[in-house]
Amino acid sequence: MSRSQDDIEDIDEQDLTSAMQQAEAESDDESEFDEIIASRVNNQRKMDATQLYLSEIGFSPLLTAEEEVYFSRLARKGDAKARARMIESNLRLVVKIARRYTNRGTS
Known part of the structure; x- marks a missing residue:
């Protein structure tokens, strides 16, 4: 069986079209993948800062x-250092209460 030149060109055009569509789909997948990775990196950075802050709170001694x-x-007499010490020492309680309200639609 011999194929005519038109048949060969049609096959080549179909192959080229499908190859281009596949390449575009892969390109979209790659860019989507890159976006997902970038968002995870940003979230990881945010979590790292949050985790760092929470670990620093843990070092504040309880009163x-x-x-x-x-x-x-x-503090009632106006001593700013005493007020700051009370605030820092009670941050664990603040975080504990705030965690109760996570995923409840409040931010």
């Missing part, structure tokens, strides 16, 4: 009942 009374009295 005893006596220390709370002492620092609260100083």
